[in-house]
Amino acid sequence: MTGRAPLTTVRLEPMRAEHLPVILALEEQLFGGEAWTEGMLRDELAAPESRHYVVALIEAEIVGYAGLVSYDHEAHVTTIGVVPGRRCRGVGTAMLADLLSAAGVRRVLLEVEAGNAAAQRLYARNGFTPVGLRRRYYRSTGADAVVMARA
């Protein structure tokens, strides 16, 4: 397993304002034209009663982040991203498990780009199944989104 860090080296923390500069740079790198702005992220952090945002750290380095919005009976995974050089080590799985635990018994929904096989595999391994398609959901690319749900 050369090059793979064991899961125990990954630590999850609540996302805080001080993490935002790194996260904004990652947003650009990972999501390009769909990147969230600082204002959007600050709005999420300002509503902690319905939001659950985490960062994943290996030592002091932010290697990923993810977020969930909860409503009465449903929750939405709003974002999940891992630094390219830190993928395939379970960071995404660890963050998703944390979001699912925050969602409790709620049904969890998310949108994922139709061509994003890595993310769809991550979700499928964690109990999500495709339930719909949103055509041209991503404005910057015109790509379709698959809607996935977990009961």
Ligand SMILES: CC(C)(COP(=O)(O)OP(=O)(O)OC[C@H]1O[C@@H](n2cnc3c(N)ncnc32)[C@H](O)[C@@H]1OP(=O)(O)O)[C@@H](O)C(=O)NCCC(=O)NCCS
């Ligand atoms: C989707 C994404 C978050 C997954 O993150 P990740 O940290 O690579 O996810 P994991 O490591 O938990 O799982 C990925 C793979 O590593 C494997 N893996 C996980 N832990 C492992 C370990 N300890 N040892 C070996 N392999 C492991 C998993 O089996 C999985 O393999 P598979 O996808 O080929 O079946 C990441 O690819 C990413 O940031 N993509 C860009 C942003 C994005 O598309 N976000 C989703 C928007 S909807």
